[in-house]
Amino acid sequence: MDAIPFFFLLGFVARLARSDLKLPGQLYEALSIYLLLAIGLKGGMELAKQDPLQVLPQALAVLALGAAIPLVAFPILRRLGRFDRYNAAAIAGHYGSVSVVTFAVGVDYLTARSIPYEAYLPLFLVLLEMPGIVVGILLARLGGEGGKVRWGPLLHEIFLGKSMVLLAGGLIIGWVAGPKGLVPLEPFFFTLFKGVLCLFLLEMGLVAAGQAGALRTSGAFLVGFALAMPVIGATLGSVLGVAIGLSLGGTLLLATLAASASYIAAPAAMRIAVPEANPGLSITAALVITFPFNILLGIPLYERIAGFIHGS
Amino acid sequence: MDAIPFFFLLGFVARLARSDLKLPGQLYEALSIYLLLAIGLKGGMELAKQDPLQVLPQALAVLALGAAIPLVAFPILRRLGRFDRYNAAAIAGHYGSVSVVTFAVGVDYLTARSIPYEAYLPLFLVLLEMPGIVVGILLARLGGEGGKVRWGPLLHEIFLGKSMVLLAGGLIIGWVAGPKGLVPLEPFFFTLFKGVLCLFLLEMGLVAAGQAGALRTSGAFLVGFALAMPVIGATLGSVLGVAIGLSLGGTLLLATLAASASYIAAPAAMRIAVPEANPGLSITAALVITFPFNILLGIPLYERIAGFIHGS
Amino acid sequence: MDAIPFFFLLGFVARLARSDLKLPGQLYEALSIYLLLAIGLKGGMELAKQDPLQVLPQALAVLALGAAIPLVAFPILRRLGRFDRYNAAAIAGHYGSVSVVTFAVGVDYLTARSIPYEAYLPLFLVLLEMPGIVVGILLARLGGEGGKVRWGPLLHEIFLGKSMVLLAGGLIIGWVAGPKGLVPLEPFFFTLFKGVLCLFLLEMGLVAAGQAGALRTSGAFLVGFALAMPVIGATLGSVLGVAIGLSLGGTLLLATLAASASYIAAPAAMRIAVPEANPGLSITAALVITFPFNILLGIPLYERIAGFIHGS
Amino acid sequence: MPNTHPCKLVVIIAEEALEGPLAKDVMALGAHGYTVSDVRGCGSHGMRSGVWDADSSIRMEILCDADTSLAITRHVEDAYFRNYAMVTYVADVGVLRPEKFVR
Amino acid sequence: MPNTHPCKLVVIIAEEALEGPLAKDVMALGAHGYTVSDVRGCGSHGMRSGVWDADSSIRMEILCDADTSLAITRHVEDAYFRNYAMVTYVADVGVLRPEKFVR
Amino acid sequence: MPNTHPCKLVVIIAEEALEGPLAKDVMALGAHGYTVSDVRGCGSHGMRSGVWDADSSIRMEILCDADTSLAITRHVEDAYFRNYAMVTYVADVGVLRPEKFVR
Numbered sequence A, B, C: 001m002d003a004i005p006f007f008f009l010l011g012f013v014a015r016l017a018r019s020d021l022k023l024p025g026q027l028y029e030a031l032s033i034y035l036l037l038a039i040g041l042k043g044g045m046e047l048a049k050q051d052p053l054q055v056l057p058q059a060l061a062v063l064a065l066g067a068a069i070p071l072v073a074f075p076i077l078r079r080l081g082r083f084d085r086y087n088a089a090a091i092a093g094h095y096g097s098v099s100v101v102t103f104a105v106g107v108d109y110l111t112a113r114s115i116p117y118e119a120y121l122p123l124f125l126v127l128l129e130m131p132g133i134v135v136g137i138l139l140a141r142l143g144g145e146g147g148k149v150r151w152g153p154l155l156h157e158i159f160l161g162k163s164m165v166l167l168a169g170g171l172i173i174g175w176v177a178g179p180k181g182l183v184p185l186e187p188f189f190f191t192l193f194k195g196v197l198c199l200f201l202l203e204m205g206l207v208a209a210g211q212a213g214a215l216r217t218s219g220a221f222l223v224g225f226a227l228a229m230p231v232i233g234a235t236l237g238s239v240l241g242v243a244i245g246l247s248l249g250g251t252l253l254l255a256t257l258a259a260s261a262s263y264i265a266a267p268a269a270m271r272i273a274v275p276e277a278n279p280g281l282s283i284t285a286a287l288v289i290t291f292p293f294n295i296l297l298g299i300p301l302y303e304r305i306a307g308f309i310h311g312s
Numbered sequence D, E, F: 001m002p003n004t005h006p007c008k009l010v011v012i013i014a015e016e017a018l019e020g021p022l023a024k025d026v027m028a029l030g031a032h033g034y035t036v037s038d039v040r041g042c043g044s045h046g047m048r049s050g051v052w053d054a055d056s057s058i059r060m061e062i063l064c065d066a067d068t069s070l071a072i073t074r075h076v077e078d079a080y081f082r083n084y085a086m087v088t089y090v091a092d093v094g095v096l097r098p099e100k101f102v103r
């Protein structure tokens, strides 16, 4: 059986049982730096094998998907959930962006089942990192009383935030160095990847369970949203995947990306750009509900959805 | 020659010479998390190949050994060493529990000499983690004036302490995932193990030498105890190993476990449960004397003891 | 194309663009501990294959080179650069010592091009660590008004400083354990080396760019010095390399060592021994200019210099 | 015109093992919050260099009213001083938003 | 004879996201320096355990004259108190080299 | 009735390279202990971001009597102020167990 999700469960259960286990803060940072760089490198290496002109239209479509998801989520949160503009926009932005670790678990899912996929998909991960966040911020700022978006610091936060720099930097290095240039880096960045992912998932379990207390105050609607929105996202992602001609595996990964919600880049950007929003709400939704749902149940479900849409 | 003990010596000598070398605190934590998880995974993986019914009686006997060792150590410390009840009980508890790194060095010793052993021995490591501590606490609390053990927080500390969660969690994951599920984790958790162990031993050398100053105040009896008790423990462990039908290698490992003293789980538990005890005494004994003695001289000695008892 | 220098560039550009990317401080420490130990082990392992009597005269010559470089640099800084005695001596001391990471990039350069070299060259790295620093301190203290060098703490700092202990400790362990003893440590210390080096270079890029602001106040002379001195050093190193009979690859590595400037051991020692010197000047020169110059442009240039001198 | 209001700052430097118990205690005694950092140091129990668990210390600071500060220091005195490495001090400071810190 | 001179010490404990903005602000308001450390803690916004980015806090301390301390605390009050987890206090201390800290 | 006794708190923020020497000095000058944490910051010597050795700072706090505090601040002034990045301040606090801190 695949060991990966069990590490998340171990962390989750340990924290719920109030174990004093905790990973040192700087280890968490170190692991996330490693994962972001490694995924970027991998994607860049595969991109080097690709014809850029063929990938370009796909890339544009993926960018549009990232912008579209918060536009779907926002009215749901605002009308059905009765959240104020700021909180609705912030949560929507989190779901427009993506979770790197969810993506990695998706890749692992395909690898374990020997399902092939377009190896340059990490490029889409990089592309989906930001548009959702930008749209989320626009939703909060435009039409509201304020309306004054300070774009300078915002764009800075988005394009030069930690995760963007590592993902895009890794992508470019991988692309420039190419498969041959990366051979000596393989043992560190690729062979160890899955083990490091396990450690990170252990930590995610601890963190998610540590935030679980917020569930009590967040309300039932948010829980429902955090379970339904990934499925909506996955469906949109699957439709687009088929439309742009991805394989079944690639479609599943795009669906997984669309289903995932950011808990690294988005919280940091939203905290600066939409401080009126309560960060507890977005994090509860993205990290405590959507993330475990995706890695434990979502991905197999999205395989069906992707398969169904692919088949039809 | 085997490089592993030299890393301990390097750290020990560097600190004695008052070098400013120090490993960052969070690296120490990260390395110990890795080692505990890796040992647990390894043991769980091997356990998956075993018939549980065959292992069960062995496991019960090992639990009893863990409880017996402090009962042997306590009167020695109390009568011969003239320690007060609290200190005698706390020190006895440290020797009832085990040292993960000593175990790892023992495994390395066997591997380097191609001596086979029952691969599920990490299970015994997990089992020996706690009974000694519980008995140590009982010795401190029962019969003393206080007598009021607050079992709630205590059991919590014991079963949900960091090392227990990682060892037992790793064991369960390894057992559920099985050898096949762990293949992708091998490069990280198994191939790197020995290198990480070296780094940890370097740190242990630094820490042990840093505590060596306490030797001056701890008295000669404690030094003698910390040299004799491991040999007593190893003998008990060897007898039990032969009695429950372990191979020579397995017997040596059980002897090594019995000889080792805890310096992670036990100090944390004792500090909360027996605060009257001076932690400097237990740590000096367990870490400054017994630990180096075991990894540098003890293990070869226990091989003879185990061999002798095995042969007879 | 070789990926290694790109990691430095990524860090450098990210910091110049004021990205919030930063590696945790303890990760930086952990990576440098790893690199120092690994290089020491590698060198010691190769030394074990060598006849000590053959290496000894080479070693003495290399020690002399380390002492000579600051004697060349000091008058340049004092006369041409018009630095005061303390700053001239401190900067000269930095250039007399060496940069471990520059050496590692040099080794990688040779490996990528399959150019052979004397595998025991890390020994020279260890030997070059200190004499330059000692001479730099003497230049600051002797002849000045003070003249009172407190040798006790100074020698302590030099021989027991972090980098010295790890390099020399690794060397000794590698030498004692020999190639066979190190086999189980290979995956951790050798196979991962290049990947870890990449991460460290990313950090170096961030750090170097973070110090780049000091360029504005440091003056044009210092920039010129930090570009010219490595070339002078490389020429001296090449001449010596040929004189002591090194191969082309070995000569290039010795040239690279001589060209490099210390930014770990030297700043720490100078801060205690020559506190009157402004550490910003040495660090700007060594880290912001010489280090990137060496890894991006210097090494290929030194290959030509070494080749030219070797050929003649 | 100053915008701050008088308040007590209680600082406790103690063995890391006490972080959990102390956090519980100060909240139970009426504090509305606390802040913790990792420290190392030296005192009558010798060097605590902060490299590993048993050797680490924490520094907890609590803003609270005078009564709570008295309750906290008294409790700490009774419960922990005899058996643990620790020091405690109290300072007078001025806080913004005083309502956050009174019982 | 004491060698210290009266000075204000402003301490701000806040979400890590504010480290950059606060550093900029205090320097713009006349401080000549600041010191930051990583902390964890608990308050009206709940537990902030410092394990990951969104959950980490910093403690910034600023030595400055009374006017600057007033400017800083007022600015912090206006700009951040409503939306961020944070507390601020001010203490009277004595500094060496007072010229380092006055505007 | 307060259970605290007047005491001096000396705080030194300095380059990491001084941690060892300062620790030795304050103990030699009569302190019975000290507490150290890792910090980063900014001052007249520019930014010290704490990412690598030469760029790291420490914060040391010492509880002691008035005479010792004077001795420490004077020594620090003489020995280190000219050549090192550092600031020092002194505060009046109240300690429990005053006998721990007097010379």
Ligand SMILES: Nc1ncnc2c1ncn2[C@@H]1O[C@H](COP(=O)(O)O)[C@@H](O)[C@H]1O
Pocket: D013, D014, D039, D040, D041, D042, D043, D044, D045, D046, D047, D048, D057, D084, D085, D086, D087, F031, F032, F033, F034, F035, F036, F061, F062, F063, F064, F100, F101
């Ligand atoms: N005089 C002091 N000034 C500042 N911190 C102290 C002092 N004495 C003790 N400490 C701190 O409190 C911890 C425990 O103190 P003790 O119980 O005296 O060993 C030490 O490890 C120091 O971190």
Ligand SMILES: Nc1ncnc2c1ncn2[C@@H]1O[C@H](COP(=O)(O)O)[C@@H](O)[C@H]1O
Pocket: D031, D032, D033, D034, D035, D036, D061, D062, D063, D064, D100, D101, E013, E014, E039, E040, E041, E042, E043, E044, E045, E046, E047, E048, E057, E084, E085, E086, E087
């Ligand atoms: N009474 C208090 N004493 C000390 N620190 C506090 C106190 N209240 C809050 N804090 C710190 O300030 C942070 C934010 O506080 P709050 O805005 O109340 O959630 C907390 O996470 C604590 O680190």
Ligand SMILES: Nc1ncnc2c1ncn2[C@@H]1O[C@H](COP(=O)(O)O)[C@@H](O)[C@H]1O
Pocket: E031, E032, E033, E034, E035, E036, E061, E062, E063, E064, E100, E101, F013, F014, F039, F040, F041, F042, F043, F044, F045, F046, F047, F048, F057, F084, F085, F086, F087
């Ligand atoms: N006004 C200030 N307030 C708080 N900390 C300061 C202040 N000035 C300097 N520091 C700290 O002291 C260190 C050295 O200061 P300096 O010698 O002024 O560069 C800085 O890196 C800061 O951490």
Ligand code: NA
Pocket: A069, A094, A095, A096, A097, A098, A233, A257, A258, A259, A260, A261, A262
């Ligand atoms: Na998404």
Ligand code: NA
Pocket: B069, B094, B095, B096, B097, B098, B233, B257, B258, B259, B260, B261, B262
């Ligand atoms: Na034992």
Ligand code: NA
Pocket: C069, C094, C095, C096, C097, C098, C099, C233, C257, C258, C259, C260, C261, C262
């Ligand atoms: Na050099």
